[in-house]
Amino acid sequence: MIRLDNIGKQNGKQLVFIEASAAIQRGEKVGLVGPNGAGKTTLFRMITGQEQPDEGQVVTDRGITIGYFSQDVGEMFGRSAISEVMDGTGPVSAVAAELKALEADMADPDRMDEIEAIIERYGEVQARFEDLGGYALEGRAREVLAGLSFTEEMMDGDVGALSGGWKMRVALARILLMRPDAMLLDEPSNHLDLESLIWLEEFLKGYDGALLMTSHDREFMNRIVTKVVEIDGGALTTYSGNYEFYEQQRALNEKQQQAQFERQQAMLAKEIKFIERFKARASHAAQVQSRVKKLDKIERVEPPKRRQSIAFEFPTAPRSGDDVVSLKNVHKRYGDRSIYEGLDFVVSRKERWCVMGINGAGKSTLLKLVTGSTQPDNGTVSLGGSVKMGYFAQHAMDLLDGERTVFQSLEDTFPQAGQGSLRALAGCFGFSGDDVEKKCRVLSGGEKARLVMARMLYDPPNFLVLDEPTNHLDIVTKEMLIAALSQYEGTMLFVSHDRHFLAALSNRVLELTPEGIHKYGGGYTEYVARTGQEAPGLRS
Incomplete structure (x- = not known):
């Protein structure tokens, strides 16, 4: 269906592909893997014809449709989310837009003198919409958006009012609704909560076209792909089987x-x-x-290429008291919406609580209450004796000084530390050689997350509060973080949508549901076994 025949590609001075070959057959679900910068996005762009190989050829079967989801979603504003999603399916979206405009015209008192012509045109457009299967399509579009956690209000509201992460979901929904013959998905699991991730997993399992995707979520990859194509050193190597x-x-x-x-x-x-x-x-x-x-x-045997592996070991954190944080009768509202009413919750030393709940359940709010970033309307939040807290929040990445380099940023945080010690720290978090001289403003999301973690963990706290710490991190860095946190002897409270991270590190689960708050002894794996669900509100 899609063939890469002896392709060669050079970007500037970098040789990305050297006589590389691979094939994707109809119905196959293929994971594309390789270190950052290996050429995964370049490969997608060559398959879609946005770039051409310098040598060799990319061959696609005649007449096939290809849907490509990339992290660069472009501008979206002025239309509803549902219109943006339907836009990918061709003429039906234009007909739907005219139908909506005519409905507005019929309700406009200033156009009453044109009402007969408007009604006549409305009948013609409505018939065309029905012929194109528009009503069924809109229903499917709403199903897809609901699966990606959109409310009806968000579906019908201006897409321009949505955050970047939600716009990514709109762009992803557009490709899913197309159901093309082949889907190319570049990091579709980014920006998704656990519920949306599990819905997408089921959707892709039921998709009968060819799928080529990248993902930093190993569990997601494991459950979907049946073949892996690895990019490494300019070559493409194919493996049968899942990621594991x-x-x-x-x-x-x-x-x-x-x-x-x-x-x-x-x-x-x-x-x-x-x-x-x-x-x-x-x-x-x-x-x-x-x-x-x-x-x-004699043909010389090359030694295997060693993947750069990074390891971080925690210095021993000072011991905290047995009660790390205590919330008593906490109430919290945002406008008309009540998040917590009379919450009682205690975190004890060495407990590792993962907080679970659907969008809007109050996961991040709980972390903000615990860290003092927001105050309760009523009730008390108190830290125990000798507690030294480290808080990783998504907004922390926006607070980095863009004009400082990686190394300067570490120096600013730890002015007493020696250069050698800080270079070793930078190396542990994937900043080696000239990388330490990069200015923070040019760092990728993953690089910013690694820098924030390096600053937080060097002088270790005994209580870690982590809000989606694995967003933006690649699989290798996630593994390093999991290995490091497995050895950590302090206390943890965290939110994550990464099931591998949840299973490896939690020993308690706090589940926030509309019916109330539930506490489970044992970690995420035990929670799944006991409840029969991987996330609140979803049955497996």
Whole structure:
């Protein structure tokens, strides 16, 4: 269906692809993986024809439709979210827009003298809308938006009033509604809450076209893809199976290649030693020449490419008291909406609470109450003795000084620390070499998140409050963070939509539902087993 034949591509001085080949067949669900900057977005752009390979060719079956969702959603304003979503399906959206305009005209007292002509035109347009299956399409569009957690009010409101994350969902919904023959999805799991993520997972499982996608959510990838294409060092390598199988197979291949490399190196050393020893002896001239020729013909085995792995170890945090934070009879409202009425909640030392609930349930509000970023209307929030808190919030990334470099930002936070110590810290969080001289304003979302974490964790708090800490992080950095936090001996309260993160780190669950607040001993895995659901309000 889609073939990449010996493609070569260079961006500036960087060789992105060198004689790379891969194929995507009809109905296959393929995960595209590789380190940041390896060329995943370039590959998508070549398949859609936005870029051309320098060598080789990209071949797509004649007549197939391709839907491409990228992180760059462009401008959206002046229309409703539902109109934007239907816009991707061709003429029906234009007919729907005219229908809406005619409805407004019929209700306009200033146009009463034209009412007969308007009604006549309305009948014609309505018939055309029905012929195109418009009413069914609008129903499907609303279903897709509801699956991505839109309310009816948001669907019908101006899309320009939505945040960047919600506009991304509109752009994603447009591609899903198209149901093209092939879908290219670049990080569709970004900006989604857990409920939307699980809905999208089910939608994509039921999709019968070809799917090529990237995602930093390993659980999401695992459940959808049946094949993995890896970009590394300019080559494309295909693995059958899900993401977990790919990781195992890649590790096995690396191990085998390392063993082959070592065997060959030992053989070469032995041959070279023989040549060096006997090259001056006439009696061994023929043997020496024979071995030199043999060495020239041998195809050298390369050592496996080592992925840059980063590891961070927490210095020991000071011990807190047994009661870390206590909320008593807390009430909180935003306008007419009541978030908490009489909330009682205590976090004890070494507990790791994950907070779960649908959009608007009050997850971030709880974290803000605990950290003092917002005050309760009634009731008390009190920190225990010797508690030293670290708070990771999404807005923290916006507070970085854009004109300071990564290294200067660390120096500003820890003026007493030595240069070597701060460079080691930067390296742990993926800033090596010249990366430390990057100005904060040019950092990607993931880089900003890593810098904020580095500043928070270097002088470790004994109570971590984390609001979606894995947003923007790639799989390798998430693994580093999970490994580090697994060894952390302090207390945690966090919100995350990443099921791997939830399962690995929680030992308590606080579930916020419209019916009330439920507390579960045991972590996320036990919560799923006990409730039969992966998120509040969803049944598996």
